[in-house]
Amino acid sequence: MEQIVKNPADGASAYNFAYLDEQTKRMIRRALLKAVAIPGYQVPFAGREMPMPYGWGTGGVQVTAAVIGPNDTLKVIDQGADDTTNAVSIRQFFAKTAKVATTEKTAEASIIQTRHRIPEKELREDQVLVYQVPIPEPLRFLEPRETETRKMHALEEYGLMHVKLYEDIARHGHIATTYAYPVMVDDRYVMDPSPTPKFDNPKMNDMAALQLFGAGREKRIYALPPYTKVKSLDFEDHPFEVQTWEDECGMCGARDSYLDEVILDDKGNRMFVCSDTDYCAERQEAGHRGPQHHDQPLGTSKREEAAE
Amino acid sequence: MTQTNEPLLRVDNLTMMYGDRVGCKDVSFELRPGEVLGIVGESGSGKSTLLRSISAQQEPTNGVVEYQTRIDGVRDVYQMSEAQRRLLMRTDWAFVHQNPRDGLRMNVSAGANIGERLMAIGDRHYGNIRSNADSWLGKVEIASERLDDLPSTFSGGMQQRLQIARNLVTSPRLVFMDEPTGGLDVSVQARLLDLLRGLVHDLNLAVIIVTHDLAVARLLSHRLMVMQQGKVIEHGLTDQVLDDPQHPYTQLLVSSILQN
Ligand SMILES: [Zn+2]
Numbered sequence: 001m002e003q004i005v006k007n008p009a010d011g012a013s014a015y016n017f018a019y020l021d022e023q024t025k026r027m028i029r030r031a032l033l034k035a036v037a038i039p040g041y042q043v044p045f046a047g048r049e050m051p052m053p054y055g056w057g058t059g060g061v062q063v064t065a066a067v068i069g070p071n072d073t074l075k076v077i078d079q080g081a082d083d084t085t086n087a088v089s090i091r092q093f094f095a096k097t098a099k100v101a102t103t104e105k106t107a108e109a110s111i112i113q114t115r116h117r118i119p120e121k122e123l124r125e126d127q128v129l130v131y132q133v134p135i136p137e138p139l140r141f142l143e144p145r146e147t148e149t150r151k152m153h154a155l156e157e158y159g160l161m162h163v164k165l166y167e168d169i170a171r172h173g174h175i176a177t178t179y180a181y182p183v184m185v186d187d188r189y190v191m192d193p194s195p196t197p198k199f200d201n202p203k204m205n206d207m208a209a210l211q212l213f214g215a216g217r218e219k220r221i222y223a224l225p226p227y228t229k230v231k232s233l234d235f236e237d238h239p240f241e242v243q244t245w246e247d248e249c250g251m252c253g254a255r256d257s258y259l260d261e262v263i264l265d266d267k268g269n270r271m272f273v274c275s276d277t278d279y280c281a282e283r284q285e286a287g288h289r290g291p292q293h294h295d296q297p298l299g300t301s302k303r304e305e306a307a308e
Numbered sequence: 309m310t311q312t313n314e315p316l317l318r319v320d321n322l323t324m325m326y327g328d329r330v331g332c333k334d335v336s337f338e339l340r341p342g343e344v345l346g347i348v349g350e351s352g353s354g355k356s357t358l359l360r361s362i363s364a365q366q367e368p369t370n371g372v373v374e375y376q377t378r379i380d381g382v383r384d385v386y387q388m389s390e391a392q393r394r395l396l397m398r399t400d401w402a403f404v405h406q407n408p409r410d411g412l413r414m415n416v417s418a419g420a421n422i423g424e425r426l427m428a429i430g431d432r433h434y435g436n437i438r439s440n441a442d443s444w445l446g447k448v449e450i451a452s453e454r455l456d457d458l459p460s461t462f463s464g465g466m467q468q469r470l471q472i473a474r475n476l477v478t479s480p481r482l483v484f485m486d487e488p489t490g491g492l493d494v495s496v497q498a499r500l501l502d503l504l505r506g507l508v509h510d511l512n513l514a515v516i517i518v519t520h521d522l523a524v525a526r527l528l529s530h531r532l533m534v535m536q537q538g539k540v541i542e543h544g545l546t547d548q549v550l551d552d553p554q555h556p557y558t559q560l561l562v563s564s565i566l567q568n
Binding site: 142151155156157159160162163164166167169170171234235236237238 | 416417425433455
């Protein structure tokens with residue numbers, strides 16, 4: 001996927017290829033190379049202002065801009081869905097500035113940018129997963145001083161992460177952290193997969209695809225090279241567990257996917273549906289049916305509600 | 309096991325300068341296991357500077373601080389790697405601050421505060437950490453049902469006792485205390501001093517306690533160092549120093565407390 005393009009092919013375009021100038025892209029690529037060399041380590045980079053708010057994932061957008069080439073096919077998901085405003089806007093941004101092909105199909109994408117979810121379908125070696133990260137520092141919760149958190153990473157002083165988990169159990173009887181659940185990378189660096197649900201943590205472990213994380217506001221990049229060991233932190237007597245659901249997906253009947261609760265009407269009727277829209281659609285095309293499937297596609301507006 | 313006649317800590321010619329200004333100058337002493345050393349003096353006498361330099365929080369301009377470590381024998385604490393020094397500071401050493409807010413994490417429960425050092429050295433069994441924290445709460449006379457409460461809901465005296473429990477949970481052999489009873493009511497002070505005296509005795513703790521309060525020094529320490537303008541002007545057994553002070557400044561300090 002990574003082909004260096006000297007100049008944007010389309011001379012009429014007001015933008016450089018993928019918006020960022022080549023010097024900025026090279027700077028980001030250097031940070032990415034360092035991040036790949038030290039899995040889980042947060043590399044500072046001179047982040048650029050992007051023509052969109054931070055909340056839209058400017059860190060992920062900059063990473064994607066630095067690695068995308070003209071032959072890439074881009075998929076963008078937000079909460080697992082391709083059709084939310086955020087996902088559509090970022091997809092359009094790259095369709096316009098890089099003229100790349102876009103897709104909603106996980107299997108067809110060479111680069112997938114995500115805000116929360118990891119696709120249910122297993123990723124391959126020829127794919128790159130780019131995460132938009134709001135808060136990259138897992139120790140921030142208990143240690144606000146940046147100088148101190150850096151020292152803790154350098155000296156592998158990670159007791160504080162377990163203080164946070166201890167507090168969870170003391171308050172809730174179990175580890176109640178469901179998003180941004182901290183992981184140990186390659187037995188060395190503790191990393192925040194924020195804001196991914198812990199359901200997806202096991203997918204990060206030993207993944208064939210390259211995983212890149214970009215935090216725009218805090219100007220940090222980190223990475224997981226293919227087949228990196230990623231272990232979720234836990235206690236011996238409170239082992240890590242992923243979320244489970246009593247229900248199956250109302251549309252495709254999946255029992256192995258991350259489900260969103262969707263409110264159907266104002267009478268309190270609800271259903272559960274896969275948060276990964278592509279996974280759900282593919283299963284339906286293959287003939288799988290859930291209890292609420294009436295051979296009509298679920299409305300987009302309801303899906304967006306679930307994503308909030 | 310460390311032999312009791314071998315020093316646990318040796319401070320040799322310690323000097324801390326801030327430019328031309330003297331923080332503390334040419335301080336030397338030894339401390340044995342289970343021994344309590346009081347450092348007294350007025351504010352600005354250099355006693356807090358000395359404590360910071362001894363406890364590896366501020367590298368001195370000159371001089372040596374040696375500690376008899378559990379596994380590595382005698383080590384110069386400023387020659388250790390930062391990782392080793394920080395490990396020492398949160399396992400075999402303890403530091404009790406005057407203001408409990410400086411020594412506690414106010415946004416997590418009492419149990420998490422006590423358990424932090426255990427987790428820092430690799431304890432990964434929630435049930436064990438919790439029961440250990442509960443038992444320490446008892447040792448510092450705080451009711452078990454406060455285990456999951458935030459320190460901010462505790463009184464000043466309880467916060468100070470929690471800070472002590474949080475520090476002692478790893479069974480340190482050397483405890484640094486900076487005015488541990490400062491800022492507390494007299495009756496609360498008395499209870500804390502009783503508790504400290506009991507713990508120091510039961511756990512055979514070596515303690516270096518900095519205080520401006522001679523009554524606190526008399527109650528807790530075996531030996532006293534009196535500081536003035538960065539220098540140790542008198543050093544001896546506590547009763548001797550307080551009952552028969554030799555240096556005019558010590559005489560002044562002792563008489564002023566008698567008059568109060
Ligand atoms: Zn489904």
